[in-house]
């Protein structure tokens with residue numbers, strides 16, 4: 526499907542209807558597929574494959590929809606202005622990222638990431654989500670090393686869908702310690718949002734935690750509890766402490 530989206534007006538109604546229809550199909554298709562996968566066998570490989578499938582499909586579809594847009598997407602590996610916020614994932618995605626950190630990164634990078642996660646979890650402790658969110662500079666993602674995403678291939682659905690058109694705008698917001706909310710093309714954000722929904726809903730339907738949690742707090746739990754994935758696969762609520770307040774989520778819409 527090719528896109529002919531106007532930057533100012535957004536997609537035409539007709540175009541948007543086609544995209545929305547396709548997106549609904551994506552959610553239904555992947556949810557059904559994942560339900561089948563999860564019911565037939567539940568192990569680490571199945572979970573990692575589900576996320577891998579989503580990342581690949583999402584990336585291809587995002588690239589397809591990005592063709593011929595009036596403004597080029599400015600985001601590239603090596604730019605980290607927007608990596609100072611609260612990033613949300615579901616547990617299944619968290620396992621994929623944790624596995625990538627454990628198997629694809631060198632010891633020094635992994636140690637830096639783990640140190641950053643521990644510091645940030647400590648900073649979160651005793652603070653409300655509103656207070657935490659009010660200071661973006663303190664929310665530097667622990668995976669951002671030398672201002673570049675160290676897990677770029679395994680970055681989250683949210684990170685993949687977040688995109689800016691003007692790098693200078695992002696830079697300016699960052700320099701002024703403001704949140705960067707420059708996801709200009711809603712239909713592109715939806716690409717990954719739909720995969721996120723499909724994964725979360727499929728997990729919840731088979732009795733697994735599938736709600737949104739904080740990436741950093743979730744990774745903190747995985748570092749402290751090596752058997753967390755096993756417990757999660759047994760239906761235990763492992764990530765309750767990483768849940769983000771629903772009132773806060775509704776208020777800031779991240």
Ligand code: SF4
Nearest residue numbers: 608666668669674684
């Ligand atoms: S995971 Fe990577 S892209 Fe996402 S916020 Fe962290 S550093 Fe940025």
